Amino acid sequence: MSKTQRSFTVYFAGALFTTKDLIGNAYLAEAIYERSHGRYRSVLPQDASPRGRSPQAIRDHALRALFAADLALFNYDGLELDSGTVAEFMAAKFADIPAVLLRSDARSTTARRPQPWNVMTSFFPRTATVLLPSLPLYHGWHEKRHPRAADDVVRLAGLHASADAQRVCDHIALHCVRAFDRLVALEPVMPKHLREEVYQWLALMPGFRGKAKALRKEFERCLEQKVKRDLL
Secondary structure, eight states: OOGGGOOEEEEEESOOSSHHHHHHHHHHHHHHHHHTTTSEEEEOGGGOOOSSOSHHHHHHHHHHHHHHSSEEEEEOOSSSOOHHHHHHHHHHHHTTOOEEEEEOOOSOSOSOSSSSSOGGGOOOSSEEEEEOOHHHHHHHHHHHHSOTTSOHHHHHHTTHHHHHHHHHHHHHHHHHHHHHHHHHTSOOSSOTTTHHHHHHHHHHTTOOSSOHHHHHHHHHHHHHHHHHTTOO
């Protein structure tokens, strides 16, 4: 089966601690699935049930899900980037996982261009950037469809605001799908003769809880699946 016919899992990295986070993540994951006709299936950490509730159990579960995924999407919104998301992005690059950096925040985190975030998370291979400020998009659709004179009750009862927000989400999802399509067509950066050693190291490097032998087997299976799917 060619890459254009396969479906891929996408690790969905970003904040998940507020109602806005949860709703936004769910909307975008579903929109990506719909826009890609099921080609990209997001793995939402907010839906995960790690074994144990300790900070390390939560971290271990997230990293193992990331390493097992085919691709990853990292939400780079906020005046300060979420430190956990940045850590996950760096881990993805160690594993040569194709990644999309998404920013829908109109505010700038730095004066640097073309990417409005710290230069140390820029310029990595097999990485695509999607920069789509959501507020101007929302205003454009909202003002076009709803005159300013419209009654607040009409807008609220008609669910106009949520419909316009969904259009923004669909637009961003389409650009993410196009970015994923470009990424899966790229050749791996990691040399073939290094990949077994790298994935053995990834099983040890984070200090996962569990037996070393079982962890090595898990990462061997992970690597095997990526090789079969022409991702490594």
